[in-house]
Amino acid sequence: MKNLTVKIIEVKNALSKSRISEIDYTINPYFGCEFGCIYCYADFMTRFSKNYSVHFPGLKWGEFVGVKINIHEKLREEILKIESKIALFSDKRTRKPNIWLSIVTDPYQPIEKKFKLTRKCLEVLAEFQYPTGILTRSPLVMRDIDLFVGFEDLEIGITITTDNENIRKIFEPKAPSIKSRIKTLEVLKKNNIKTFAFVGPILPMDAKKLSNLLDGLVDYVLVDRMNYIWKTEKIYKANSLEFATRDEYFNAVAEEISRQFSSKGIEVEILF
Ligand code: SF4
Numbered sequence: 001m002k003n004l005t006v007k008i009i010e011v012k013n014a015l016s017k018s019r020i021s022e023i024d025y026t027i028n029p030y031f032g033c034e035f036g037c038i039y040c041y042a043d044f045m046t047r048f049s050k051n052y053s054v055h056f057p058g059l060k061w062g063e064f065v066g067v068k069i070n071i072h073e074k075l076r077e078e079i080l081k082i083e084s085k086i087a088l089f090s091d092k093r094t095r096k097p098n099i100w101l102s103i104v105t106d107p108y109q110p111i112e113k114k115f116k117l118t119r120k121c122l123e124v125l126a127e128f129q130y131p132t133g134i135l136t137r138s139p140l141v142m143r144d145i146d147l148f149v150g151f152e153d154l155e156i157g158i159t160i161t162t163d164n165e166n167i168r169k170i171f172e173p174k175a176p177s178i179k180s181r182i183k184t185l186e187v188l189k190k191n192n193i194k195t196f197a198f199v200g201p202i203l204p205m206d207a208k209k210l211s212n213l214l215d216g217l218v219d220y221v222l223v224d225r226m227n228y229i230w231k232t233e234k235i236y237k238a239n240s241l242e243f244a245t246r247d248e249y250f251n252a253v254a255e256e257i258s259r260q261f262s263s264k265g266i267e268v269e270i271l272f
Contacts, residue, residue, distance in 0.1 A: 007056070007066050008066075010068075011068045013074055015099070016028065018103070025100070027075065027102060028068075028105045030068065030109065032056065032061070033104075033109055034174060035106050035175040036061055036062015037175060038232055039228060042104035046061075072117060079124060099133070101122075101132075101133075102136075106138060108137075110138075126150050132154050132155075133155050135159060136156075138176055139184045141158075141188070145188070149192075155193075156188055156193055158196075161202065162203040163210035171203055199257060201225060202224070202253045207252075207260070210257070219266070223258075223271065225272045233245065
């Protein structure tokens with residue numbers, strides 16, 4: 001990709017403790033994200049980090065990626081430590097934690113094709129059978145279906161924030177098309193993998209149309225609003241989309257999606 005600064009980074013740890021109650025640890029194989037969605041919250045989470053000031057000072061979100069080249073080796077070391085604790089307390093006090101890829105990067109952004117760090121981490125998690133979750137926007141996730149089918153406990157979420165490709169291009173110009181994400185869910189489902197759609201942040205959309213697109217492809221749906229409107233308000237304004245920044249709009253979309261799926265027995269969790 002043009003204008004992408006790539007640096008190889010050595011890390012000391014692979015697992016980060018999660019602040020999300022249902023998730024124990026997260027793994028972010030890359031620092032930064034090529035998709036560079038304009039609303040991305042990870043942008044300002046990483047901006048004050050040492051990795052940013054040392055390796056990518058002054059670069060904008062989406063223009064840099066740090067490749068955590070040894071992350072899978074560190075993951076193995078950390079998993080072995082957890083395993084020895086589990087062996088020591090061979091009772092219910094210690095269980096295998098669940099682990100998610102990723103929270104502040106997309107684990108299947110284009111650079112993953114070359115470095116395969118997500119795949120290498122998944123190989124470790126599959127070997128030790130850790131409950132694993134994946135969240136991505138990328139059809140590249142299909143490359144690893146051979147690994148997914150070997151997991152006892154795995155779920156994969158595809159983020160889809162609108163049904164409208166023109167809107168997608170405004171807010172996520174470098175991310176994969178909606179059509180390719182729907183196709184990805186279709187293929188994962190055909191391979192009997194547990195899937196969900198993450199509709200977040202809610203962008204301007206036809207909620208009924210999006211629900212129809214997802215019909216039959218997901219085991220559950222998560223819905224979240226746009227949380228950092230100040231970051232994108234100029235874009236909304238420039239495209240006459242201010243109506244979609246209001247609380248009533250987010251509530252109406254969430255309600256419509258809930259209505260569409262609950263009639264089919266699919267659980268919808270609204271995160272706001
Ligand atoms: S894909 Fe996710 S991590 Fe990457 S820029 Fe978009 S929102 Fe941020």
